[in-house]
Amino acid sequence: MAERSKRDELQASLRRLPGVDKVLEMMLQDETAKRLPASLLTDCARKAVSQVRERVLAGEREIPSALETIVQGGVKEALRAVKPRLRRVINATGVVLHTNLGRAPLSETALQLIQESASGYSNLEFDLQAGVRGSRYSLVVEKICRLTGAEDAVVVNNNAAAVMLLLAAMAKGKEVVVSRGELVEIGGSFRIPAVMEESGAKLLEVGTTNKTHLRDYEAAISEETALLMKVHTSNYRIIGFTSQPEDADIVELGRRKAIPVVEDLGGGLLLPLALPGWQEPTVAEKIAAGFDLVTCSADKLMGAGQAGIIAGKRQYIEKIKKHQLLRALRIDKLSLAALEGTLCDYLVGKEEKIPVLRMLTATQETLANMQQQLAEELAPLEKKGWSIKKCEMSSMAGGGTLPEIEFASCGVAIIPPEAEAASVERHLRAWQIPIIVRVQEGRLLVDVRSLFPADAAEIAAACAAWEAERKR
Numbered sequence: 001m002a003e004r005s006k007r008d009e010l011q012a013s014l015r016r017l018p019g020v021d022k023v024l025e026m027m028l029q030d031e032t033a034k035r036l037p038a039s040l041l042t043d044c045a046r047k048a049v050s051q052v053r054e055r056v057l058a059g060e061r062e063i064p065s066a067l068e069t070i071v072q073g074g075v076k077e078a079l080r081a082v083k084p085r086l087r088r089v090i091n092a093t094g095v096v097l098h099t100n101l102g103r104a105p106l107s108e109t110a111l112q113l114i115q116e117s118a119s120g121y122s123n124l125e126f127d128l129q130a131g132v133r134g135s136r137y138s139l140v141v142e143k144i145c146r147l148t149g150a151e152d153a154v155v156v157n158n159n160a161a162a163v164m165l166l167l168a169a170m171a172k173g174k175e176v177v178v179s180r181g182e183l184v185e186i187g188g189s190f191r192i193p194a195v196m197e198e199s200g201a202k203l204l205e206v207g208t209t210n211k212t213h214l215r216d217y218e219a220a221i222s223e224e225t226a227l228l229m230k231v232h233t234s235n236y237r238i239i240g241f242t243s244q245p246e247d248a249d250i251v252e253l254g255r256r257k258a259i260p261v262v263e264d265l266g267g268g269l270l271l272p273l274a275l276p277g278w279q280e281p282t283v284a285e286k287i288a289a290g291f292d293l294v295t296c297s298a299d300k301l302m303g304a305g306q307a308g309i310i311a312g313k314r315q316y317i318e319k320i321k322k323h324q325l326l327r328a329l330r331i332d333k334l335s336l337a338a339l340e341g342t343l344c345d346y347l348v349g350k351e352e353k354i355p356v357l358r359m360l361t362a363t364q365e366t367l368a369n370m371q372q373q374l375a376e377e378l379a380p381l382e383k384k385g386w387s388i389k390k391c392e393m394s395s396m397a398g399g400g401t402l403p404e405i406e407f408a409s410c411g412v413a414i415i416p417p418e419a420e421a422a423s424v425e426r427h428l429r430a431w432q433i434p435i436i437v438r439v440q441e442g443r444l445l446v447d448v449r450s451l452f453p454a455d456a457a458e459i460a461a462a463c464a465a466w467e468a469e470r471k472r
């Protein structure tokens, strides 16, 4: 008997659910939703009804079966479905090249060139002087050569692609000599031995993790050797009892044996960075040292968009450009515009317009001013029981670059009332412009180094909104 009445009750609940047509009709009364395609709205109405049906069937008691609630659910789902998922966020972590947050923010010049060249047609592969088909690879070559001293260059999708293409074109089926201390893994997916294997080149490891001598390279050279390869250990350092041959010596060895010497530089620094206690090599230094080819990323220390650059001797670049893989790894027009715009900033001597360089070289005074501004914006919360304290921070370059350097920075430690740091962190992440902060021992830490000028007010507004919700 009890069984039957339960079943009847369930049937009654299911019968009470509104039909999809009814829900759709009501959804169309929403001003924003009604402008969306009917097929999308129908789909969302169906989903909203079926979600409630599932809950009824699962035996849930308190179910918002009211038509109103289901309609709201449908509208919300439709609006969510058409909103871009890729969004701007505020990076309050102080990690300048945050790989999870899109690495390098672009300069105005780069953004303008993207807008200008991509909103209509462009000369991407059209030679305006000759009036015939041109090459996308030639657009930025002169600028890269001017900035690096290289004879020629080619750009591809990213540095992983640059390394892969270089190896496939120069060393397929032959041996590439690499020091055991330089078999790097970057970002969990780029590993030198794996890339080497994929490219068809054979890795010949020499030396040991901490010490590799010139004679190790020399002893490894045979008929089978295609390249001597250096890999910049951009995301780690081996310290202590270590040695690697000088650039000049390995270059000289390559010359003597008529074997090209290449380096995967990673970071792609174009100008020397004045960093206390550390000298990160520039692309120009490597070219000047005599490397035949150098590969690097465009969206790390160079501060442009995602791209990979191979720069060096013309005869090798020409060989690489003939390889079939180039077509599969080719750079798209938006990245090319981001790269060329950024290179223009370098060429006119306006590096300070490149966000990555501006952030990495920000003076203590600039940082302290931003810190002061942020603290002032947040100060009204102190009356509501929050603690707002200026603090010293230590930022990282990130993106697998400059691993050893801690950049002394300025920040603000925010302690919300009632030990609610985790709740505020979630609220900031869900904010209209999501704000990404570090949480440490119940404090939200904002490092000002990676902020843009308008971010301080946004962070304060988001915190104030959490406070207002708490009161309600």
Ligand SMILES: *Cc1c(COP(=O)(O)O)cnc(C)c1O
Pocket (backbone or CB within 6 Å): 158, 159, 160, 161, 163, 184, 186, 190, 231, 232, 233, 234, 235, 264, 265, 266, 267, 296, 297, 298, 307, 308, 399, 400
């Ligand atoms: C970052 C890096 C790569 C990978 O570059 P992407 O542009 O991220 O593909 C390869 N090699 C080195 C040494 C790097 O630092």
